[in-house]
Amino acid sequence: MAKLGKxxxxxxxxxxREALYSLEGAVSLxxxxxxxxxxxxxxxxxxxxxxxxxxxxxxxxxxxLPNGTGKTVRVAVFAKGTKADDALxxxxxxxxxxxxxxxxxxxxxxxxxCIASPDMMGVVGKLGKVLGPRGLMPNPKxxxxxxxxxxAVKAAKAGAVEFRAEKTGIxxxxxxxxxxxxxxxxQNIRAFVDAITRAKPTGAKxxxxxxxxxxxxxxxxxxxxxxxxxxxx
Numbered sequence: 001m002a003k004l005g006k007x008x009x010x011x012x013x014x015x016x017r018e019a020l021y022s023l024e025g026a027v028s029l030x031x032x033x034x035x036x037x038x039x040x041x042x043x044x045x046x047x048x049x050x051x052x053x054x055x056x057x058x059x060x061x062x063x064x065l066p067n068g069t070g071k072t073v074r075v076a077v078f079a080k081g082t083k084a085d086d087a088l089x090x091x092x093x094x095x096x097x098x099x100x101x102x103x104x105x106x107x108x109x110x111x112x113x114c115i116a117s118p119d120m121m122g123v124v125g126k127l128g129k130v131l132g133p134r135g136l137m138p139n140p141k142x143x144x145x146x147x148x149x150x151x152a153v154k155a156a157k158a159g160a161v162e163f164r165a166e167k168t169g170i171x172x173x174x175x176x177x178x179x180x181x182x183x184x185x186x187q188n189i190r191a192f193v194d195a196i197t198r199a200k201p202t203g204a205k206x207x208x209x210x211x212x213x214x215x216x217x218x219x220x221x222x223x224x225x226x227x228x229x230x231x232x233x
């Protein structure tokens with residue numbers, strides 16, 4: 001096994017890998033660990049009591065984090081006419097129609113979120129095999145196929161986070177930066193957990209939230225006490 005660097009070794013010494021930390025305690029500890037040379041992302045991993053192979057147990061949606069993600073999000077929009085103008089005015093980085101589709105098919109995918117007006121789905125539908133595997137395919141359920149492209153662009157830029165359960169039933173997402181205040185991180189995490197809780201599928205039986213952990217990009221993971229995650233906690 002490769003030796004851990006001094007920073008990570010020092011971090012592990014300050015963490016009890018078997019303990020269950022309160023949300024506030026975990027955030028405070030993560031912020032107090034030796035820092036990397038960049039502003040690390042604070043990441044949450046939630047193990048859910050679901051089997052995503054069944055259609056009635058899929059967990060997928062979008063949540064607006066109250067304090068944003070701290071990440072610069074590049075947004076591409078499929079729109080024409082006034083909606084294209086609205087998207088640009090709202091801060092979209094790339095706006096187009098058939099020309100944008102051609103760029104994507106050629107492998108030029110330099111954006112993090114893709115939005116489309118409903119009238120453009122005839123063009124966008126041809127891109128499913130390219131955008132789908134990357135999690136970029138516009139979807140009405142996620143608010144990325146909408147006549148209000150300007151509103152969708154603003155939400156994406158402000159910190160809207162899409163989530164989707166993996167085959168193993170785990171949902172993973174970035175919920176802020178290590179430079180955020182403890183209060184801001186706690187608010188973001190509670191908002192994310194609340195969104196996952198509200199997205200509980202009808203086919204899920206038994207315990208829904210099984211395990212939740214928090215970590216920084218280059219740091220150890222901390223197990224969370226589930227009783228401290230509720231928005232009213």
